[in-house]
Amino acid sequence: MxxxxxxxxxxxxxxxxxxxxxxxxxxxxxxxxxxxxxxxxxxxxxxxxxxxxxxxxxxxxxxxxxxxxxxxxxxxxxxxxxxxxxxxxxxxxxxxxxxxxxxxxxxxxxxxxxxxxxxxxxxxxxxxxxxxxxxxxxxxxxxxxxxxxxxxxxxxxxxxxxxxxxxxxxxxxxxxxxxxxxxxxxxxxxxxxxxxxxxxxxxxxxxxxxxxxxxxxxxxxxxxxxxxxxxxxxxxxxxxxxxxxxxxxxxxxxxxxxxxxxxxxxxxxxxxxGDDRGLVLPPRIAPIQVVIVPIYRAESREAVLAAADRLARELAGLGLRVHTDDRDQYTPGFKFHDWELKGVPFRVELGPRDVEAGTAVLASRLGGKETLPLAGLAQALPERLDAFHDELLRRAERFQKERTRAVDDYRTFKEAVAEGFALAFHCGDPACEKAIQEETKATARVVPADAPAEEGVCVRCGRPAAYGRRVVFARAY
Ligand SMILES: [Zn+2]
Incomplete structure (x- = not known):
């Protein structure tokens, strides 16, 4: 396989x-x-x-x-x-x-x-x-x-x-x-x-x-x-x-x-x-928000697919973008990896025993699996998608904060831009900015609108700083 x-x-x-x-x-x-x-x-x-x-x-x-x-x-x-x-x-x-x-x-x-x-x-x-x-x-x-x-x-x-x-x-x-x-x-x-x-x-x-x-x-x-x-x-x-x-x-x-x-x-x-397993897509723009993976053998195929279909209709009826992966030629394990790679926020696993018990397994792309009653599962998803969005934003904010440093000397500046954002004073002279780029590969990305007013001297040349606040420097794409 x-x-x-x-x-x-x-x-x-x-x-x-x-x-x-x-x-x-x-x-x-x-x-x-x-x-x-x-x-x-x-x-x-x-x-x-x-x-x-x-x-x-x-x-x-x-x-x-x-x-x-x-x-x-x-x-x-x-x-x-x-x-x-x-x-x-x-x-x-x-x-x-x-x-x-x-x-x-x-x-x-x-x-x-x-x-x-x-x-x-x-x-x-x-x-x-x-x-x-x-x-x-x-x-x-x-x-x-x-x-x-x-x-x-x-x-x-x-x-x-x-x-x-x-x-x-x-x-x-x-x-x-x-x-x-x-x-x-x-x-x-x-x-x-x-x-x-x-x-x-x-x-x-x-x-x-x-x-x-x-x-x-x-x-x-x-x-x-x-x-x-x-x-x-x-x-x-x-x-x-x-x-x-x-x-x-x-x-x-x-x-x-x-x-x-x-x-x-x-x-x-x-x-x-994204992470080592692939994409992680924000639910509000993800092409597929919920993927249903039916798990069946020949004898349970019909019952499982029917239950998957009912759930898919319910989800679509709530305006969610849902896809049922009923490809016979792939194993459930292959499908799990495939949809993880594609970053779909939630996966519903539905097997014959689940169908009998009226339950399903809900797996989040951010980690965690839980068994939930099929009744009410669809209705619970919009809120979970919102929570997924909030968690993604929170993780990214935390990461950005951890990798951002206010720096006042050029040596620390170089360390900071090697791993993230440096908040530094700059004189505003384009020639000095160019020199920074040549020496550190970092460029002035943005003079942040909501940064506190601060005075200082240019991190590279020591002249009085322009802008009245720190500037974000980083290596950029
Ligand atoms: Zn300068």
Whole structure:
């Protein structure tokens, strides 16, 4: 009988564990073009749940979905100086099409600020046309040298929100509101305890006035930027002449924002919650929340499957995502391992003696098994799924706390970033930040929004600290 071989243990090689789990749990596979991946049905179902949840949150905050083209004239990207400089090294450009060399090369969108800015310059005339609150779910291409499934791929799926406003204040509020939506999603749906705040000048988005971010800690202590929300000021408005006539009849530039979350978040979920047995998926976005494994011999097959079917219907009736694994060609033991590897929160084991006694065994992916009466089992699960979510979040919070240290000297700083997050004062000079990266591989991840106000001197150069608080430094994905 086929046996499920487990992934490489995390303690042995975390990076290999990550690649193993993605393959073994059938989330994704490598595609023929280097740096691209195929997302398999189980991985795509997980992405769809992320998408569905966030989409509802975007709509609840007044945004509408639209779709802009994949191809962008090169000249558009050149209009915003920092933007083109930031994205040029990663651009994929179409120079030939229809058997001819194109008059103007076309960039494959790395992001859509420019084409949306161009369209807004046509659509926006007066204050009555504002605000514009758009979102699109799409793919973008950024030619990456070092790739890793979900974390860094040449083509990836994401959503990009784009908004235009009449005032600076409104645009800044929008920037903060959308970061808030991401944080809400991370904590309450993905069970990720993220740290929200601002990026330093060196780490901000190319073309932004400032970038806000949320950073999560992976189980190897490294940081993952999980979503960003940018205040673009009037940079793109000036580049694309997006103006409007205000109530005072004066012609003004609009203020814009953009914000995005990609399938990187799946990498974050895998590396925050997974263990040596495989994935552990947060119940609110897990493709399967409860798997029923019927255990039978030929003579008990019918009765057991009938009981499994009744339970599955009950669970589905409560709105839960349930799957019955009735594959005859695998043993129950194989199935247990398989669903553990795939990170399904709860497993119900149902054998002939259980059916006779009116009971079932409920096993949690976080450990523990109990025998429960079949009657009322379905009704008990929503609450247990909530408790599962809470426990995942608590574990991740505890881990993050244990691996985060406030440090005031450079030697301790180096130790701290080797195993997790360092909270340190920094002078704010991009050259000093670059030196830190070269010397320790750590970068400034976020200036935490809710850190207490503190004064100090730069952990590396000793100059007075900027930001009025400690900055999170870490090695990052
Ligand atoms: Zn410094």
């Amino acid at each position: 086929a046996k499920v071989k487990g992934p490489t243990p995390q303690s042995e090689d975390f990076s290999q564990w990550y690649l193993d789990v993605i393959q073994m749990a059938e989330l994704a596979d490598y595609a023929p073009v280097r740096g691209t991946i195929v997302v398999r049905p189980y991985g795509y179902a997980l992405w769809e749940n992320v998408q569905r949840t966030l989409d509802g949150m975007f709509k609840a905050t007044g945004h509408q979905n639209a779709y802009f083209p994949l191809f962008i004239p090169m000249s558009f990207l050149q209009k915003e100086a920092e933007h083109v400089e930031g994205f040029s090294p990663e651009l994929a450009v179409v120079t030939h099409a229809g058997g001819e060399e194109l008059e103007e090369p076309l960039a494959i969108r790395p992001t859509s600020e420019t084409i949306i800015g161009y369209m807004w310059s046509k659509w926006i005339r007066s204050w009555r046309d504002l605000p514009q609150l758009l979102n699109q779910w799409n793919n973008v291409v950024r030619w990456e040298m070092r790739t890793r499934p979900f974390l860094r791929t040449s083509e990836f799926l994401w959503q990009e929100g784009h908004t235009a406003h009449a005032t600076r204040e409104e645009a800044e509020q929008e920037t903060a509101r959308m970061l808030g939506v991401y944080v809400d999603f991370a904590k309450n749906h993905a069970a990720l305890p993220v740290i929200p705040g601002r990026k330093t000048e060196r780490e901000k988005f190319a073309g932004a006035v400032y970038t806000t971010t949320m950073e999560a800690m992976m189980k190897d202590g490294r940081a993952l930027q999980s979503a960003t929300s940018h205040f673009l000021g009037q940079n793109f408005a000036r580049a694309f002449e997006i103006t409007f006539q205000d109530k005072d009849l004066k012609e003004k530039y609009v203020w814009t924002t953009s914000w995005g979350l990609s399938w990187r978040i799946l990498g974050g979920i895998i590396m925050t919650h």
